[in-house]
Amino acid sequence: MSRSNRERTEATKQALIDAARILFVRDGYAETATPDIVQTAGVTRGALYHHFEDKKALFRAVVEQEAEAVVRAIEERSSPSGSAYDRLLAGAAAYFDAMAVAGRTRLLLLDGPAVLGVQAIGAIDGEYAEASLREGLAEFLAEAGGSDALLPQLTTLLSAAFDRAALAIEAGGSRRDYEQAVGTLIAGLGGDHLLR
Structure with missing residues (x-):
């Protein structure tokens, strides 16, 4: 993987973590839906599941x-x-x-x-x-x-x-x-x- 691909991958992962943090704090874990996370992060649903198994795994990364x-x-x-x-x-x-x-x-x-x-x-x-x-x-x-x-x-x-x-x-x-x-x-x- 080239350096620029690696950087993009890390940027996508961090965007998901940052978006999830905002929503988990604002709405709570149970009320936060994955479509809202990907929309806030500006990425696809596929990108979410490429980096995280599920919403709980993303929450763990935030924590x-x-x-x-x-x-x-x-x-x-x-x-x-x-x-x-x-x-x-x-x-x-x-x-x-x-x-x-x-x-x-x-x-x-x-x-x-x-x-x-x-x-x-x-x-x-x-x-x-x-x-x-x-x-x-x-x-x-x-x-x-x-x-x-x-x-x-x-x-x-x-x-x-x-x-x-x-x-x-x-x-x-x-x-x-x-x-x-x-x-x-x-x-x-x-x-x-x-x-x-």
């Missing part, structure tokens, strides 16, 4: 792109300086910024689990944002002199807390209060009773 964007936003804000605790707080702030992008909480936290299933969305999260959180949490526990024996479980629980906070913030909750609460949760993981 994965959103999850990757969240991780990029966190990595762009991460700094190797400061304590592990400070880096975790900076990561939390970056996460809340990334989740403030219109439609992202719906795609990743509401429709994602409903359409793809909890296990599939958990695997996507594990590959993206949760992986970054696990790394930061491991550094924090090591810096605090603690054991990482429960690192997978602590990561899952803290990730769920971040997600619930993002939903609450989108619903009008005070971001400042949720950031303080996340800081309190993280600091609590450094307590002697959890580190033995």
